[in-house]
Amino acid sequence: MSGNGGKLARYFMKQSKVQRSIADITIRGLQKTITEGECTCIHMRYVFFTKEFSTFERISNIQPHSNQCKRLVGSPGEVGQPGTKGERGSDGLVGEPGTKGDHGLKGEQGVGQPGKQGPQGLPGMNGLKGERGEPGPAGQSGEAGECSTRRPAFTAVRNTAYSPPSSYKPLLFDELLFSEEGTDFNLSNGMFTCTVPGTYVFMFSAQKTHNTSELYVRLMKKGLNVVIGLVNAAGYHQVSGSAVIPLQYGDQVHVALQGSVYSTHNHYTSFTGFMLMKFTITVALVVAFMRVQFMVATVAVSPDPGMTCNSCCQGPAGIPGIPGSNGNHGQGIVGPRGDAGSPGEVGQPGAKGDKGSDGLGGEPGAKGDHGVKGEQGVGQPGKQGPQGLPGMNGLKGERGEPGPAGQTGEACECRTRRSAFTAVRITNFSPPSIYAPLPFEELLFSEEGTIFNSINGTFTCTVPGIYFFMFSVLKTSSGSHLYIQLRKNNNLIVTGHVNAPTPNQASSCAVFPLQFGDQVHLAVRGQVHGTYHFSSFTGFLLYEI
Incomplete structure (x- = not known):
């Protein structure tokens, strides 16, 4: 430049x-x-x-x-002032259309139409059982009879574990908790021998040892099987069985084992029996008649070769008759149970169906800028609602009609009614402490005069005598052990025990004497399952003392 x-x-x-x-x-x-x-x-x-x-x-x-x-060219002039702002230019040409906007936001949930009303609920359950009919009138007085009430009865227990020398050998017992006078029970061989012919009840409860897999327990009469109990599971488990059988004089009953049983001073293994009733005079006469017929038949088919005159010879002397038994106790027969209540009314209609499903999403936004929020969607009608809940239980049935009059009673001045009860649980139970009393919520039966406190599960004796008690209690799936002890005046009689992670039942029974004011209850350690009457407690007077 x-x-x-x-x-x-x-x-x-x-x-x-x-x-x-x-x-x-x-x-x-x-x-x-x-x-x-x-x-x-x-x-x-x-x-x-x-x-x-x-x-x-x-x-x-x-x-x-x-x-x-x-x-x-002169020298440079001073810097001039900035020019004024020019006028605004004319608007530019219209731009090309914008690209397609994003999809609009999903519309709000549609409001479906209410579902159809569910079908009518199932009919309500039957009404409660009608009340017991009025008892029939007292039977007519009969002839006086003797009031001998004592009868053979026993409860034997083991205090230690036991393994028989071979399969199905008798189960031996260490101790007799109770044995009525005249009862023949031999601890050395575990045998009961009948001394009074009649109908008997026998029950056993045995606990398997934990180190064996199977335990078979047989109730045997004269060496023949009557009933069998079996448990096949790991751990400690109880097996029980019972039977009512007739016995003649000299018949023997015992419990036989295949496997090993466990027991301690808590008496996990026991054997109980008692006479329910004597053979009646009718049975004795039938037996005697059959014996006489047998003797007559023998004479007829085997005549004496030396006899020359059948018409003039005296026949052999007849067999002495069997002594007659004591007269039966007279009593009126209780009237039959009242009819069942009528069915309950139809249950209420089922509940309203559930809310309909979500509506469809809104339409996509138009072209141009980002689409605005879509309008609220309109949902399709909701699906049909589910079936309504079952109806409420029916109303309580009407009271049953009084039972018909009782039949005429046989002669006796003895009292025939006796203390008896059966109590059950209808809910599960967790004891507040170890071996706390097991309460019951319902009495299925309680004879008049029987004192049973459902709150603490305690029976109180008002009639001194020999009593029979039995329990069956189911363990819940919680925990592994359940112990149930039958106690008299808080002293241990027998124990039921189960050790398993799943629900299992523990049961046992015993016969023993009670005096006026004595108390009996169940003590529990573990969780009890009570619904549907899985857990129960029964007791009754066999005879007075």
Whole structure:
């Protein structure tokens, strides 16, 4: 660059270094050519811009037209004022349509139509059983009979474990908890021998040892099987069995084993028996008649060869008759049970169906900017509601009609009613402490005059005598052990025990005497399952003392 143009450029370059906050200088030149003889003059104006512009036009290409320009170019003028803001330009052309907007937001959940009403609930359960009919009138008085009530009865227990020398050998016992006078039970061989013909009840409860897999227990009469109990599981488990069987004088009953039993001073293994009733005089006469018929038949088919006159010879003497037994106790027969109550009324209609399913989503937004939120969707009608809940239980049945009059009773001045009860649980039970009394919620039966406190599960004796007690209690799936102890005046009689992670039952029984005011209850350790009467307690008076 040379001449005045170069000077101007250098001048402006110096000025640009002085200005504040100005990064660049843009020089715009306007060249105007004058007539010949004149020089080409350069009219300059410059404008200062911010950093956003970086253009700087050099003026090195502008040359003077003649040497006369050297004397015509003056010194640079002062920087001019910024020009005024130009008018706003006209609007630009309309832009192209925007791209398709995103899908609108999902519409709010549709509100379906209510589902159809569920079908009518199932009929209610039958009404409660009608109340017991009125007892029939007392039977007519009969002839006086003897009141001998004592009868054979026993309960034997083991205090230690026992393994028989071979399969199905008798189970031996260590101790007789009770044995009525005249009862023949031999501890050394485990045999009961009948001394009074009649109908007997026998029950056993034996616990398997933990180190064997199977335990078979047989109740046997005269060496023949009557009933069998079996347990086949790991751990400690109890097996029980019972039977009512007739016995003649000299018949023997015992318990036989295949496997090993466990027992301690808690009496986990026991054997109980008692006479339910004597054979009646009718049975004795039938037996005697059969014996006489047998003797007559023998004489008829085997005549004496030395006998010469059948018409004049006296026959052999008859067999002495069997002594008659004591008269039966007279009593009126209790009237039959009242009819069942009528069925309950139809249950209430089922509940309203569930809310309908979600509605469909809103339509996609239109083209253009981001779509606006979709309008609320309109749901389809809801599906049919589920079946209604079963109806409520029917109303209590009407009271049953009184039973018909009792039949005429046989002669006796003895009292025939006796203490008896059966109590059950209808819910599960967790004892507040170890061996706390097991309460019961319902008495299925309680004879008049029987005192049984359901709150603490305790029976209180009001009639001194020999009593029979039996229990069956189911363990819940919680825990592994369940112990049930039958206690008299809080003293241990027998124990039921089960050790398993699943529900299992423990049961046992015993016969023993009670005096007026003595108390009997069950003590529990573990969780008891009570619904559907899985757990029960029964007791009754065998005879007075």
